[in-house]
Amino acid sequence: MAHLTDGALRRMVDDPDAKVGADAAHLDGCADCKARFESIAGDARSIAALLAVPDVRVDVQHAYDRVMAAPKAQPALGFRLPMLWPAFRPVRLALVAAVALFALVGFAFAASGLFVQPTRVQAVPITLNDVESLSQLAEYGTLTWTTQPDLRITTDAAEAKQVSGGITPPKVAKLPAGVSSTLTYAAMSRAVATFKFSAAKAAESAKAHGKTLPKMPAGMDGATLTVTIGPAVGEVYGNMNQPQASTKASQIDLPQLIVAKSASPTVTSTQVTVADLESYILAQPGISPELKKTIQAIGDPTTTLFIPVPVEFGTATSVKVQGVDGVALGDNTGVGSGVVWIKGGHVWAVAGSIKQSDAIQIANNLS
Amino acid sequence: MQVGARQMTVARPENEAFEALFTAEYARVVGIANRVLADAHEAEDVAQEVFIDFHRLHSASADYAPAWLHRAAAHASLNRLRGARRRQKRELAQATEEGERSLDPQKQAELNEDRRRLREALGRMAPKPAAVLVLRASGLSYAEVAQALGVGVGQIGTLLRRAEDTLRKEVTRGTSN
Numbered sequence: 001m002a003h004l005t006d007g008a009l010r011r012m013v014d015d016p017d018a019k020v021g022a023d024a025a026h027l028d029g030c031a032d033c034k035a036r037f038e039s040i041a042g043d044a045r046s047i048a049a050l051l052a053v054p055d056v057r058v059d060v061q062h063a064y065d066r067v068m069a070a071p072k073a074q075p076a077l078g079f080r081l082p083m084l085w086p087a088f089r090p091v092r093l094a095l096v097a098a099v100a101l102f103a104l105v106g107f108a109f110a111a112s113g114l115f116v117q118p119t120r121v122q123a124v125p126i127t128l129n130d131v132e133s134l135s136q137l138a139e140y141g142t143l144t145w146t147t148q149p150d151l152r153i154t155t156d157a158a159e160a161k162q163v164s165g166g167i168t169p170p171k172v173a174k175l176p177a178g179v180s181s182t183l184t185y186a187a188m189s190r191a192v193a194t195f196k197f198s199a200a201k202a203a204e205s206a207k208a209h210g211k212t213l214p215k216m217p218a219g220m221d222g223a224t225l226t227v228t229i230g231p232a233v234g235e236v237y238g239n240m241n242q243p244q245a246s247t248k249a250s251q252i253d254l255p256q257l258i259v260a261k262s263a264s265p266t267v268t269s270t271q272v273t274v275a276d277l278e279s280y281i282l283a284q285p286g287i288s289p290e291l292k293k294t295i296q297a298i299g300d301p302t303t304t305l306f307i308p309v310p311v312e313f314g315t316a317t318s319v320k321v322q323g324v325d326g327v328a329l330g331d332n333t334g335v336g337s338g339v340v341w342i343k344g345g346h347v348w349a350v351a352g353s354i355k356q357s358d359a360i361q362i363a364n365n366l367s
Numbered sequence: 368m369q370v371g372a373r374q375m376t377v378a379r380p381e382n383e384a385f386e387a388l389f390t391a392e393y394a395r396v397v398g399i400a401n402r403v404l405a406d407a408h409e410a411e412d413v414a415q416e417v418f419i420d421f422h423r424l425h426s427a428s429a430d431y432a433p434a435w436l437h438r439a440a441a442h443a444s445l446n447r448l449r450g451a452r453r454r455q456k457r458e459l460a461q462a463t464e465e466g467e468r469s470l471d472p473q474k475q476a477e478l479n480e481d482r483r484r485l486r487e488a489l490g491r492m493a494p495k496p497a498a499v500l501v502l503r504a505s506g507l508s509y510a511e512v513a514q515a516l517g518v519g520v521g522q523i524g525t526l527l528r529r530a531e532d533t534l535r536k537e538v539t540r541g542t543s544n
Contacts, residue, residue, distance in 0.1 A: 005524075005525065006524075006525060006528040006529075006532075007521075007522070007523075007524035007525030007526075007527075007528055008524060009524075009528070010524040010525070010527050010528040010531075011509070011523070011524035014503075014509070015509070040528060040531075043531045043532065043535045044527075044531055046535070047485070047500070047504075047531045047534050047535065048504060050478075050481055050482050050485040050538065051402060051485065051500075051501075051504045053401050053402055053405050055398070056394075056397050056398065056401050056407040056410060056411070058393060058394050058397050058411065060389070060390055060393050060394065063389075063393055063411065063414070063415060064386060064389050064390070064393070066415060067389070067415050067418050067419055067422070070415075070419050
């Protein structure tokens with residue numbers, strides 16, 4: 001058998017139970033692996049010794065009281081959601097795509113509030129601080145769904161097509177090696193939400209967060225934004241078992257590939273121009289200079305769909321997809337990737353735990 | 368969406384869930400930050416910020432709560448480390464283990480210097496391997512580390528090894544003593 005990997009040997013250092021079966025037999029009989037094991041174990045010991053610190057004695061009750069007394073400990077969106085935490089790589093990428101495609105509540109006005117009808121995509125670097133500042137915009141008014149989205153997960157392509165108002169799920173010409181052909185459809189009907197700005201609510205929110213707000217542009221108090229998202233349809237390759245409370249993360253089968261197609265979102269507004277809105281949002285305290293610069297450099301925000309790329313987790317590059325400009329996304333470890341583009345009035349996305357070249361290949365051959 | 372009504376009905380159980388989460392995880396979150404910063408006070412500051420950030424956005428009954436906290440503790444303290452390398456010399460001197468008091472001053476000085484360099488190198492490393500190393504050193508199991516960082520449990524050995532290899536090359540002196 002082949003030599004043991006460094007990773008396998010390292011695990012054996014920590015966990016004697018990992019020394020079983022064929023691996024253990026190999027280690028016993030292989031001088032080369034034995035020597036590597038000793039050197040790996042030696043490194044592990046010396047690094048552990050250098051990282052050693054005396055235990056800290058904590059006063060949990062005192063610390064809890066301090067945390068609860070902090071004004072910042074109030075919910076940022078006015079409520080808390082047990083939402084999916086984007087720790088898992090393919091899911092995280094899917095989330096980036098989902099932010100663009102489905103314009104999640106809270107992000108709706110942050111990420112996509114600036115366009116009217118996008119025809120092109122552009123990546124914008126976004127930091128966790130930006131997300132936090134932007135998410136507070138949700139407190140500056142009242143959100144109402146005038147048409148609730150109907151979300152459906154199904155294994156039936158015809159049902160998905162029906163929910164998504166007739167959008168045919170895109171077909172992947174050829175799956176990369178190792179991607180499961182188990183296919184699940186996700187569909188969303190068209191949804192419309194309106195957001196009504198309120199100067200009073202903005203002032204209240206600023207007070208609660210101890211922030212000083214930029215002056216609202218004239219006419220913004222009482223102005224409404226109407227956002228239309230979807231319909232959209234997506235395909236998930238791989239097992240889509242929902243995480244259960246009792247399930248260890250390591251046992252969850254993650255989707256390997258997601259392909260999605262959505263009608264381009266639209267935004268209309270009353271009383272306030274896109275330019276006013278843009279400068280107001282960018283003047284919010286906490287918005288990073290990088291984000292400001294990128295957005296201000298974009299010529300016409302009314303035809304651009306911003307793809308927020310969390311700089312802590314991912315990278316973005318411009319690519320040509322199906323003859324149009326697209327954004328290729330990658331996570332920092334290079335294991336997951338995705339690509340987003342707009343063509344024919346639809347936003348398209350391909351993402352998963354696949355190589356970027358595979359993602360672009362799939363994108364170019366979608367039908 | 369009736370946000371106000373929802374908030375009112377969930378407020379009390381949410382606070383109870385948060386208190387339970389805090390009680391269960393606070394010491395461990397401090398431990399992770401202390402592993403990186405080697406400073407008990409700073410570690411408690413980081414831990415409290417992490418809990419405040421969590422409480423603002425997430426429900427304490429979410430499945431991912433402990434994993435989120437562990438990851439945030441590692442990243443927040445590594446970020447601080449990058450900004451605060453200068454202060455380390457003094458702090459690391461205080462972090463000396465009991466058993467090492469008997470070392471001769473020369474050896475002790477070397478060990479402290481190695482610790483300082485190790486943490487400097489840790490601050491320069493890519494976030495993911497650095498976080499794997501820190502979380503594992505703080506006593507999290509492979510499965511817990513994997514959960515916190517959103518990587519497969521099978522990758523932890525490789526990431527750990529890579530991190531240790533990088534650090535060993537940076538800290539060349541005195542580690543075999």
